[in-house]
Amino acid sequence: MLDIKQADKAVKALLGYVEKKGQAKSQLMEEDQHVWLIIATKKFSDESKAKPHRIPLKHSIAAPDAEVCLFVKDPQKDYKRLLEEKNVKGVSRVIGVSKLRAKYKPYEAKRQLCASYGMFLADARVVTVLPKLLGKTFFLKKKQPIPVDMTKGDLKKEIARAIGSTYMHLTSGTCTAIKIGLTSQSAAEITANIETAIPHIIEKIPRKWKNVQAINLKTNDSIALPIYNSLPDEGTTRIVVPGKKNASVVDVDEEDEDEDEEEDEDEDEE
Structure with a gap:
């Protein structure tokens, strides 16, 4: 099992590294970086899954000014009206499947769309058609659209929960990277996110803890700091x-x- 005290030490060391790096440049880091939880498993997963697993967090890692794009069924105007009626905040743009197919067919258009928003959501009913329409750019950038149930009575809560969570994208390999915090957050907030998320993450891994080889913590450009390493199995x-x-x-x-x-x-x- 994970020792949360060890995780807290690693978080503090990582934030110390980020701060020192900023001072070495004689300026603070201009961009807020994500803190990643790297899960290494002993065995390969059976298959990669396009639909990500929602992982709850104690403290949201969504930037307050991050723009969110929502993909919906046609006609898109009906869903724009629905968001207004339900008083849903946080969604900057709504794009229907037909408009996505017609306007964003060229690769460059897809690349620009991917770069224009910090997060993408999608009506769960259209998720399966999106990989072909969006192309590989979204998946390489780990910006796969997050499914939301647009039929929920409390749609405002559904959207807020989707934006406030992190996501686990299982691949066919042995390594999975999950956003767990921001370098602008305190060590206590990131540690609390790890403590909240770990049980949900392990639940999604085949054979659970028995299949976990190591867990590391890192930013985009830092070394990986270990917070868990498995011992040899008794059997x-x-x-x-x-x-x-x-x-x-x-x-x-x-x-x-x-x-x-x-x-x-x-x-x-x-």
Whole structure:
């Protein structure tokens, strides 16, 4: 399990580094940077998922002046009216699927759209068609649209919750990066975000803590500071591979073997 005191020490060290770097340039850092939580797993995920997992935070990392763009079903005017009726604040622009398809077809138009807003939301009913319409730029910049339920009675709360959370984008690799704080926040606020988010993050990882190799903390241009490293599993068997002068050693998780055997049995029964 994560030692929150160790996490707090890493947060303070990271913010100290950012401050020192700013002083070395004889000026404060002009741009607020994100603090990232880097989760390294022991095994690859089965598949990448376009739909991100919402992770609640104690302190929002959305900049007060950040502009938010919302993708909706057609006609878009109906949803603009709906936002006004529900007194929803924080959404700067509403774009319907038809307008997105017609106006933002060229790559450069998509790139400019991606750079124009700090966050993108989308009606959950159109999320599946967006990857093809938006292209890879949004995904490389980790600006995938966040699904929201536009049919909610309390739409104002739904939008506010989406803007105030962070998101976990599972990939087919063994490393996942999650925004957990801002360098403008205090160490206590970032640590509180880590403490709030970790249980929700672990819940989304296959095999949960057993599959977590390490957790690190970093900014875009800093070194990674470790806040958690897994210990060898008690159920690990060491197998010597013969046939070489210096025989190699392979660690095998007995629990995984049992799971594989169960899967084989299930397949045989089918």
